[in-house]
Amino acid sequence: MVRVELKHVTRKYQAATEVSEEDAKRPALDDVNMVIEDGSIVSIVGPSGCGKSTLLKTIAGLEYADSGQILYNQVDVTQIEPGQRGVGMVFQDYALYPTMKGKGNLHYYFEVHQRTEAEMEQRTREIAQIMGVGFDLLIGQKTDTLSGGEQQRVAIGRCIVRDPYVFLMDEPISNLDAKLRERTRIEIKKMLRKFKVTTVYVTHDQQEAIFMGDRIAVMRKGKVEQYGTFDDLYFTPANLFVATFIGTPPMSVMPVVVAGGRLMIEQSGWTLPAEIAAALSGRSQVRLGMRAEGWNIDTPDGIPMEVRYIERIPTEQAAFAHGTLGGVSVTVIIPLDHPDVPTLRVIPKWDQAYFFDATAETALRTPGVPELF
């Protein structure tokens, strides 16, 4: 079992000729600090090109940090070869040996390392047992006859058979269609729970990141913008980028004016609770961030929101009203049976309102993680 720690890790590639000047100057990893606790699953998420794969490869030793340190259980492995680090990796294209049966893929490692037949069989049986229903059948078939999801299960099995200290997965299921992706991610999570191997899971999909990770690192332009549990990111985002990246539908963000204890959107306004007015005192312009579930609707003191369309979601017993408020796109949850209306009077539930600086991305006030007990 391994606790992985990254200390001030920076990595800058030789600039490729086709990238913009800004991209060429920026390191792929920029002073990344992170502790991945023993046996935990950490998701790395962020837009394409933000440095996710580079981070994973640096943990594996396939890329070297220009500065900073990587520690496995307090031991500095920064200069250690990938083969010596005991990592298992699964990539987007599973790269199984296609002409071998699944079992051959699992055995290959033992053959290369000249282990005994008995050890190989024993370990494969153990893995098949843990991997669950049907795995035995899967590894009896040639891998090029397996579906994408099945191949990925074998690839993960092949990885686990080696008893890695650290398991690194880079977009392992993004090649699969939506339905299979959902099923496979549940299986992967179940497996990871059983094996309790420290895992870093890279994805560009925030929902997958939330589902897989005990903790989530949100990256942008080589930096970790915030690292925490889903609740930390959702209720106490460090900045506007994290706030709008995490959550579906995305948070609506409106420029507003603070004046005389009121929050004004164009000519209309809401009266602020004293506590929020005090927290914002000294500021005349801020940005208000609201999630779809954060509104009271149909209240007389609400500001009219123009409704463009209503998206009913029977499985959720709710509907989304999409529209505009003060010219800004806003989405609000309403009851499933709410009639179609051209406008809705809306007012924030103030304990679910987020405030950001008017120009910088800094969060000024966030709801905080709710107490459940």
Ligand code: ADP
């Ligand atoms: P992500 O996995 O988030 O899409 P990457 O880690 O692949 O991001 O890339 C981060 C940045 O580093 C990007 O700007 C990318 O163009 C650049 N990059 C990645 N690999 C190389 C490489 N081998 N040579 C030069 N630049 C690279």
